[in-house]
Amino acid sequence: MAWSVTGIGVGEGLALGRAWVLAPASFDLPRREIHQQDIEPEIARFRLAIDGIAKEFEALRATLGQEPAAEIRAFIDLQAVVLQDPLLIEATIERIRAESCNAEWALVQQFQAVAAQFDAIEDAYLKERKADVEQLVERVLKSMQGTENLATVLAQQSQEPNGLPWILVARDIAPADMLLIREHQFVGFATDSGSPTAHTAILARSLGLPAVVGLQTLHGMVSQGEEIVLDAQSGVVVGSLDNDLRDQYAAQQAEQALAQEKLKRLKTIAAKTLDGQPIRLMANLDLPEDAPAALEAGCDGVGLFRSEFLFMNRQDPPSEDEQFEAYRQVIVAMAGRPVTIRTLDSGADKDVPAISAGRSQPTNPALALRAIRLCLAEPELFMAQIRAILRASSYGPVRLMIPLVSGPQEMVAARRMIQTAMAALRTQGLIFDEGIQIGAMIEVPSAAIAIDSLIAHIDFASLGTNDLIQYTLAIDRTDSEVAHLYEPLHPAVLRLIRDVIKACDRAATPISLCGEMAGETSLTRLLLGLGLKEFSMHPVEILRVKQVVLRSTLGELVRPVSRLLRLPEGKKIRAELQKINA
Numbered sequence: 211m212a213w214s215v216t217g218i219g220v221g222e223g224l225a226l227g228r229a230w231v232l233a234p235a236s237f238d239l240p241r242r243e244i245h246q247q248d249i250e251p252e253i254a255r256f257r258l259a260i261d262g263i264a265k266e267f268e269a270l271r272a273t274l275g276q277e278p279a280a281e282i283r284a285f286i287d288l289q290a291v292v293l294q295d296p297l298l299i300e301a302t303i304e305r306i307r308a309e310s311c312n313a314e315w316a317l318v319q320q321f322q323a324v325a326a327q328f329d330a331i332e333d334a335y336l337k338e339r340k341a342d343v344e345q346l347v348e349r350v351l352k353s354m355q356g357t358e359n360l361a362t363v364l365a366q367q368s369q370e371p372n373g374l375p376w377i378l379v380a381r382d383i384a385p386a387d388m389l390l391i392r393e394h395q396f397v398g399f400a401t402d403s404g405s406p407t408a409h410t411a412i413l414a415r416s417l418g419l420p421a422v423v424g425l426q427t428l429h430g431m432v433s434q435g436e437e438i439v440l441d442a443q444s445g446v447v448v449g450s451l452d453n454d455l456r457d458q459y460a461a462q463q464a465e466q467a468l469a470q471e472k473l474k475r476l477k478t479i480a481a482k483t484l485d486g487q488p489i490r491l492m493a494n495l496d497l498p499e500d501a502p503a504a505l506e507a508g509c510d511g512v513g514l515f516r517s518e519f520l521f522m523n524r525q526d527p528p529s530e531d532e533q534f535e536a537y538r539q540v541i542v543a544m545a546g547r548p549v550t551i552r553t554l555d556s557g558a559d560k561d562v563p564a565i566s567a568g569r570s571q572p573t574n575p576a577l578a579l580r581a582i583r584l585c586l587a588e589p590e591l592f593m594a595q596i597r598a599i600l601r602a603s604s605y606g607p608v609r610l611m612i613p614l615v616s617g618p619q620e621m622v623a624a625r626r627m628i629q630t631a632m633a634a635l636r637t638q639g640l641i642f643d644e645g646i647q648i649g650a651m652i653e654v655p656s657a658a659i660a661i662d663s664l665i666a667h668i669d670f671a672s673l674g675t676n677d678l679i680q681y682t683l684a685i686d687r688t689d690s691e692v693a694h695l696y697e698p699l700h701p702a703v704l705r706l707i708r709d710v711i712k713a714c715d716r717a718a719t720p721i722s723l724c725g726e727m728a729g730e731t732s733l734t735r736l737l738l739g740l741g742l743k744e745f746s747m748h749p750v751e752i753l754r755v756k757q758v759v760l761r762s763t764l765g766e767l768v769r770p771v772s773r774l775l776r777l778p779e780g781k782k783i784r785a786e787l788q789k790i791n792a
C-alpha cells in the first residue's frame with residue numbers, strides 16, 4: 211500500500227528515484243569530563259574541525275567559477291560568516307575551559323543558548339536564520355565525529371552501478387551542500403525542515419530541481435534506497451509504489467521531459483501572440499555571473515539587475531571601479547540587448563550590513579530608510595553608483611532604474627544627482643551614454659495611484675509587484691503568519707497594475723513588470739489582457755512564459771480580463787482566470 215507525505219512543493223516537475231537518506235548528526239551527545247592537561251588538545255581538536263570546514267568553504271567557492279546561481283555564493287559566504295561568529299566558536303572554547311567538557315557537548319550547549327536567542331526574535335526572516343547556524347553546527351559535529359558528510363556520500367554514490375537516480379532525503383540541507391547536489395546525480399530533494407522563504411527553497415528554484423520542503427516526518431519514514439516519487443507540483447512524496455502507480459508516474463515524468471525538450475526549441479522563436487503582438491521577455495539578474503543563463507534562455511535583455519547583491523557579504527560597499535566592472539560585464543555579455551540596472555535597493559529583507567551597520571535598527575524595516583530613500587540620505591554612496599552605471603553605459607544600451615519611488619520628489623532629487631555626475635564625467639573626459647534612459651520602479655501604492663504626476667519625470671517604468679502587493683495589502687512578504695493573505699489577484703492590486711499600464715501607454719512611456727508575477731505562467735494571459743508588453747523574470751521561467759504567449763490571442767483576452775477586475779475578491783478572480791487559461 212503506497213504512503214504519501216505532504217509538504218511544500220518548490221520548483222517544477224517530478225522526480226522518480228531511490229532515496230538517499232542523509233543521517234543527521236546527533237545533537238543528543240554525552241558529556242565527557244576532560245582532564246586539565248587535555249583541555250588545550252581538546253580545543254585544538256575543535257579548532258582543527260573549524261579550520262577544515264573553512265577550507266571546505268574556500269574550495270567550494272573556488273569551484274563556483276561562472277556559477278549561474280548567485281544565491282549559492284551568498285549562502286556559502288553566510289555560512290562562512292557564522293563559522294567565524296565568536297558567540298558560537300569562541301564561546302564554545304570558553305565553555306570547554308570553564309566546564310572541562312568535550313568540544314561536541316560544549317558546542318551543542320552553546321548552540322542551544324544561541325538558538326534560544328533566535329527564538330525570542332520576532333522578525334520571521336531572522337528567526338529562520340537559526341537554521342543556518344544549526345546546519346553549520348551539524349557540519350562541525352559531523353566533522354568531529356567522523357560521520358558521513360555529503361562529499362563522502364557522493365563519492366560512494368558514483369561507485370554505484372547505474373540504476374534509478376537518487377533523490378536526497380535529509381532533515382535539512384546546508385546551502386554549501388546544495389552545490390554538491392547539483393554537480394552530482396541527484397534529481398530532486400526532500401527535507402523535513404524549510405519553508406518557501408528558507409534558503410533551500412530559494413536555491414531549489416534557482417537550480418531548477420524539483421523539491422518538497424517542510425515534510426516534518428519524512429526523514430524517519432523512508433529507508434535507504436527505497437523507491438520514491440517527489441512531486442513538486444502537488445508538494446507530495448510518495449513511497450511503497452506498486453506497479454500501476456510507478457507506471458503512472460513514469461508516464462507523467464516522460465511527458466514532462468518531452469515538454470521540457472520541446473520548450474528549448476522556442477529559444478530562437480520571437481515571442482509574439484497569435485494575433486501578432488510582439489512581447490518582450492527580459493531576465494531578472496542578481497549577479498553578473500547570471501548573464502549566461504539568461505542568454506541561454508533567449509532573453510531580450512535584462513529587465514532588472516538587482517545591484518544590491520554586489521553590496522552583500524562584505525565589510526565595505528564596492529568601489530565605483532568595482533561596480534563599473536560588474537555592470538560592464540553584464541552589458542558586454544548582453545551584446546546589444548538593453549540592460550536595466552536598478553540602483554541599490556537595500557533595507558527591509560535585503561539588509562546590506564556594510565551600510566546599515568552604523569544605523570539604528572528601524573522598528574518597521576519595510577517602511578524605513580530603504581532603497582532610494584537611503585541612497586538620497588547617503589549621497590556619496592549613491593554618487594559612486596551613478597558614476598559607475600554611467601561609465602558602463604558607453605559599452606551598450608543601459609537603463610538606470612530607481613527603486614521604491616513614492617512620487618516625483620525622489621525622481622527630481624535622483625535626476626539632479628545624475629546630472630551632477632554627468633557634468634563631472636564630462637569634465638574628466640570620461641564617456642557615457644548622454645541619452646541614458648532613467649526610470650522608476652512602481653512598487654509603492656502612492657506612485658501607482660498618482661502615476662500621472664510621475665510620468666513627466668521618467669523615461670520608463672517597471673511594476674515591482676512583489677512590493678506593490680505587500681504595501682497595497684499591508685502584508686509583510688517575509689512574515690509566514692500572514693503569507694496566506696499575500697494575494698497577487700486581489701482586485702486592488704490588479705486595478706493598480708491596469709491603471710499604471712494604461713497611464714504609461716497614454717503617455718507612450720515604456721512599461722514593464724519585474725515582480726514574481728511576470729514569471730507565473732498562470733498569470734501570463736491576465737497580464738497580456740491588462741496590456742502588458744514587457745515581462746521580466748528569472749531566466750528559468752522565460753521559455754515557459756513564451757510558450758503561453760505564443761498560444762494566446764491578445765484580442766480575445768482584453769474583454770474577459772477587464773470583466774475579472776469587477777469581481778470582488780482574489781478567490782473568484784482565480785476561478786474565472788482558470789477558464790481564460792483553459
Ligand code: PEP
Nearest residue numbers: 653674675676677724725
Ligand atoms: C519587486 O518588488 O517586485 C521587485 C522586483 O523587487 P524586489 O523583489 O527585489 O524587491
Ligand code: MG
Nearest residue numbers: 653674676677
Ligand atoms: Mg521591490
